[in-house]
Amino acid sequence: xxxxxxxxxxxxxIIPYHQRKVFFMTQPIKEGxxxxxxxxxxxxxxxxxxxxxxxxxxxFTVGAGQLIKGFDDAVVGMKIGEKKTCTFSPExxxxxxxxxxxxxxxxxxxxxxxTLEKNMVVQLVDQNQNPIPAVVHEIRDDVVRLDVNHPLxxxxxxxxxxxxxxxxxxxx
Numbered sequence: 001x002x003x004x005x006x007x008x009x010x011x012x013x014i015i016p017y018h019q020r021k022v023f024f025m026t027q028p029i030k031e032g033x034x035x036x037x038x039x040x041x042x043x044x045x046x047x048x049x050x051x052x053x054x055x056x057x058x059x060f061t062v063g064a065g066q067l068i069k070g071f072d073d074a075v076v077g078m079k080i081g082e083k084k085t086c087t088f089s090p091e092x093x094x095x096x097x098x099x100x101x102x103x104x105x106x107x108x109x110x111x112x113x114x115t116l117e118k119n120m121v122v123q124l125v126d127q128n129q130n131p132i133p134a135v136v137h138e139i140r141d142d143v144v145r146l147d148v149n150h151p152l153x154x155x156x157x158x159x160x161x162x163x164x165x166x167x168x169x170x171x172x
Contacts, residue, residue, distance in 0.1 A: 028077045031063035034167035035075065040160040044087070049152070057164045068093045071159060083162040090154050097154035103134075104143040116144060124148070 029035055036057035041050040052058050060066045062075055070092030078084065090096050110116065116136050124132040124146070138145040 026079060028079055029062060029075050029163060029166065031076060032061065034059065034061045035163060036165040037075065038162040038164055039071075042158050042160075044156055044158055049157075068157075070157075071161070074159070074161060075163065078161070078163045080163050080166060083160065085158065085160050088157045088159070090156065093155065093157045094150040094153045097149045101149045101153075102137055102145055102147050105146055106143055107141075110144060122146070 036059045038052045038057050039050075040048055040053065042048045063072060065072070068088065070086065070088030073092075074084070074086045074088075114122075116122070116139055118136055118139065120136045122134050122136065124134050126132055132148055133151070134146040134148045135151075136144060137147040
C-alpha cells in the first residue's frame, strides 16, 4: 500500500475518497465540527415553539456558542443520521427570568406616534445596532417598563434533534 505524509509529518496510508467519506460519516460529532440538524423545539406539554420542518436544516459550529448550551452539548457524540430527544433546564437553555432585565425607558424616548399597549412586543437596539426584543411590561406616567428577558427564559425546553450532515473538513 502506498503511504503519504500529511501536513503534520505523520505517515498515513492513502485512503480512497469513498472510504474517507464513510469513515467521516461514522465518526461522532465533536466540538469544532460544523453540522446541519433538523430539530423541533417544544415545551414539556408538547406545544411546539420552533422547528426546522419545512425549512433548511440549521447549520452551526459545535461549541462556538451559537446555540443554547444544552443543544450544543447534546449533539457531541452523535453521528450523522442519529436522532434523539433532549430536555433542557432553564440553566441549559435561556437562563432564569430576572427582574433585573426589566428596564425603565423614559416616555420622552418613545416616538409620539407609537401607541404602546401592555404585552406588546417592541424592538430595541443595542450599541452595536443588534436588535433586542422587549415586551411592554407596564406603562406609567413618565416611563415605560420593558421586559428584555428572552421569551423562553425560565422555561424547560424539549428538543427533538436529528444530525443531517457534517461539513467535510478532513485534511489528507
